[in-house]
Amino acid sequence: MLSLRDLNRATLARQHLLSRHKGEVADVVHRLAGLQAQEPRPPYLGVWTRLEGFERDDLHAALHARTLVRATMWRATLHLVTAADFAAFRPLLRPVLESAARRFDGVDFEAVVAAADRLLAAGPMTFNELRPRLLAEFPGAYDRALGYAVRMLTPLIITPTEDRWSFPRDPAFGLPGIAVTPAEPSSLIERYLAAFGPATPADVQTWSGLGGLRPVMEGMELERLTDAAGRELFDLPDAPRPGGDVPAPVRFLPDFDTLILGHADRTRVLAEEYKSRVSTKNLRIKAVFLVDGFAAGTWQIKRSGKKARLLVSPFTSVDPAALEEEGQRLLAFAEPDAATLSIEEVDGL
Numbered sequence: 001m002l003s004l005r006d007l008n009r010a011t012l013a014r015q016h017l018l019s020r021h022k023g024e025v026a027d028v029v030h031r032l033a034g035l036q037a038q039e040p041r042p043p044y045l046g047v048w049t050r051l052e053g054f055e056r057d058d059l060h061a062a063l064h065a066r067t068l069v070r071a072t073m074w075r076a077t078l079h080l081v082t083a084a085d086f087a088a089f090r091p092l093l094r095p096v097l098e099s100a101a102r103r104f105d106g107v108d109f110e111a112v113v114a115a116a117d118r119l120l121a122a123g124p125m126t127f128n129e130l131r132p133r134l135l136a137e138f139p140g141a142y143d144r145a146l147g148y149a150v151r152m153l154t155p156l157i158i159t160p161t162e163d164r165w166s167f168p169r170d171p172a173f174g175l176p177g178i179a180v181t182p183a184e185p186s187s188l189i190e191r192y193l194a195a196f197g198p199a200t201p202a203d204v205q206t207w208s209g210l211g212g213l214r215p216v217m218e219g220m221e222l223e224r225l226t227d228a229a230g231r232e233l234f235d236l237p238d239a240p241r242p243g244g245d246v247p248a249p250v251r252f253l254p255d256f257d258t259l260i261l262g263h264a265d266r267t268r269v270l271a272e273e274y275k276s277r278v279s280t281k282n283l284r285i286k287a288v289f290l291v292d293g294f295a296a297g298t299w300q301i302k303r304s305g306k307k308a309r310l311l312v313s314p315f316t317s318v319d320p321a322a323l324e325e326e327g328q329r330l331l332a333f334a335e336p337d338a339a340t341l342s343i344e345e346v347d348g349l
Helices: 004-014 025-031 041-048 056-064 083-089 091-101 109-120 127-137 143-153 185-196 201-208 214-218 272-278 320-334
Strands: 068-072 078-082 223-226 232-235 251-253 288-291 294-304 307-314 340-345
Touching: 004 185, 025 041, 025 056, 025 068, 025 078, 041 056, 041 251, 041 320, 056 068, 068 083, 078 083, 083 091, 083 185, 091 143, 109 127, 109 143, 127 143, 185 201, 185 214, 185 232, 201 214, 251 320, 272 294, 288 320, 294 320, 307 320, 320 340
Parallel strands: 307 340
Antiparallel strands: 068 078, 223 232, 251 288, 288 294, 294 307
16 A cells, blocks of 8 residues: 555656756656646746756757657647657547537638648748638638637647747747657556556546546556555556655746646645645646645746846745755756845745
8 A cells, every 4th residue: 555655755756856867858858758838938947857957958959959849738738748759649639639629619620720731831830820821711710719729630849949948928830740650548658657656547537638548557567556545556567666755855846847737636746725726717737846745835936137036935834944955046047147046935826
């Protein structure tokens, strides 16, 4: 039987949050099967907190080399993934993405996708540029529905630029130019467990958006475990499970971090009583910091002139000194040109 702390430490070990990975940026992104990338900056911070010696230019270069790509993936949301994972797993997600697209009625999806492929063959476009062109071909249609259908059903990647976090506010989407090599669902499950396990089929479904995975998992050669509530958990044989007594350092996770979104039951990292303080009504997932392996508060960076402040809002009493070293490192990475760095405790971030 695995206790809550056992589950916590097992997942943190796989997320490179007990000790930072020593290697390349693509190694971390591959290991996590992607990082949520709704906004440009969070993936940089998500890699920084997991990779020793990480420099901004490392990720920037990988994006421009297309070793890594930013694209619509898990749960029909933008993720940073390896080009190989985009090619292997994007086809598996088609049912999820088709379902998302059908939130709009009266759209000839096949015709819209064909039109988008033809238009984008000329080069990447922002959706503000693409929607009017689609509307010219489908007069009377709802332009947002046309754009959303393309975003869900046409495999696209976002074109990186020289912006600080590699993408502008209104980025251009383009055809990937990557040969698709569809993977089997069992491969997806193995990758998930390597990053988030031990886990239930519901956990895998919550992370990926795909249903019907229990029969696949039951047919795989996976280890069967139980948690403190008696639920059956699946895991890879010999996967790291270091035990609940292993120390866990302070870590700062960015907005929308993959760890917070990776399970149906988030209590292995985020206590139920704090869930409403992290997930907002408009579906934003706030940045959190971990103390002893668990979410202990939220944080954000405020910049004014040459001064950068890390504002922390603990859920319970937290020794400010415990956050100082890692917080200063975070500020130095996120705001390298700031002359003054400080950490302040505030209420209700």
